[in-house]
Amino acid sequence: DAKTTQPNSMESNEEEPVHLPCNHSTISGTDYIHWYRQLPSQGPEYVIHGLTSNVNNRMASLAIAEDRKSSTLILHRATLRDAAVYYCILRDGTGRRALTFGSGTRLQVQP
Amino acid sequence: NAGVTQTPKFRVLKTGQSMTLLCAQDMNHEYMYWYRQDPGMGLRLIHYSVGEGTTAKGEVPDGYNVSRLKKQNFLLGLESAAPSQTSVYFCASSVLRTADTSPLHFGNGTRLTVT
Numbered sequence: 001d002a003k004t005t006q007p008n009s010m011e012s013n014e015e016e017p018v019h020l021p022c023n024h025s026t027i028s029g030t031d032y033i034h035w036y037r038q039l040p041s042q043g044p045e046y047v048i049h050g051l052t053s054n055v056n057n058r059m060a061s062l063a064i065a066e067d068r069k070s071s072t073l074i075l076h077r078a079t080l081r082d083a084a085v086y087y088c089i090l091r092d093g094t095g096r097r098a099l100t101f102g103s104g105t106r107l108q109v110q111p
Numbered sequence: 112n113a114g115v116t117q118t119p120k121f122r123v124l125k126t127g128q129s130m131t132l133l134c135a136q137d138m139n140h141e142y143m144y145w146y147r148q149d150p151g152m153g154l155r156l157i158h159y160s161v162g163e164g165t166t167a168k169g170e171v172p173d174g175y176n177v178s179r180l181k182k183q184n185f186l187l188g189l190e191s192a193a194p195s196q197t198s199v200y201f202c203a204s205s206v207l208r209t210a211d212t213s214p215l216h217f218g219n220g221t222r223l224t225v226t
């Protein structure tokens with residue numbers, strides 16, 4: 001399975017944008033890029049996903065490099081509630097293989 | 112619509128005891144999963160199911176058994192608990208669709224301590 005690499009931790013200030021990077025140099029053509037986050041003492045929750053084009057939803061934006069070897073999750077205005085562990089995950093196009101979670105990026109948001 | 116519900120929320124077992132964790136989903140999802148999360152670590156897949164009556168091994172299946180007798184329920188059993196199974200267990204479910212539109216829905220976890 002293709003692996004992802006993320007920084008262990010990042011810090012941001014409240015109300016500022018946050019760019020969370022993810023490298024996936026061995027991504028295959030049929031792999032989708034998924035992002036989940038896990039708030040303290042909760043199960044992971046889905047954030048966003050994409051294949052080739054940049055994606056936006058109410059929670060975040062996903063910017064995917066042209067060669068698809070990296071992507072960036074963008075939180076436009078960080079809030080204290082966004083402090084969580086963010087996981088970047090590749091999922092094959094059949095959806096038949098379960099998600100494999102790495103250790104993710106722990107985001108701290110300072111007031 | 113409760114989503115994914117896990118019971119119990121907390122449990123303490125002695126080494127060698129057995130127990131069953133229950134996961135129930137009310138979204139008519141075909142796929143269900145059991146993950147474990149050790150302190151400071153990411154989630155690791157134990158077992159999963161792609162439909163009623165079917166199960167498959169994940170990354171760390173040893174010491175666990177599962178059953179999916181009804182579509183809405185996925186049971187995780189520990190026959191003889193060991194301290195190494197102290198962890199937080201998460202259940203998740205998803206629809207049977209192509210990967211781009213099938214996010215996983217997670218429960219809030221069961222915190223298990225084996226002494």
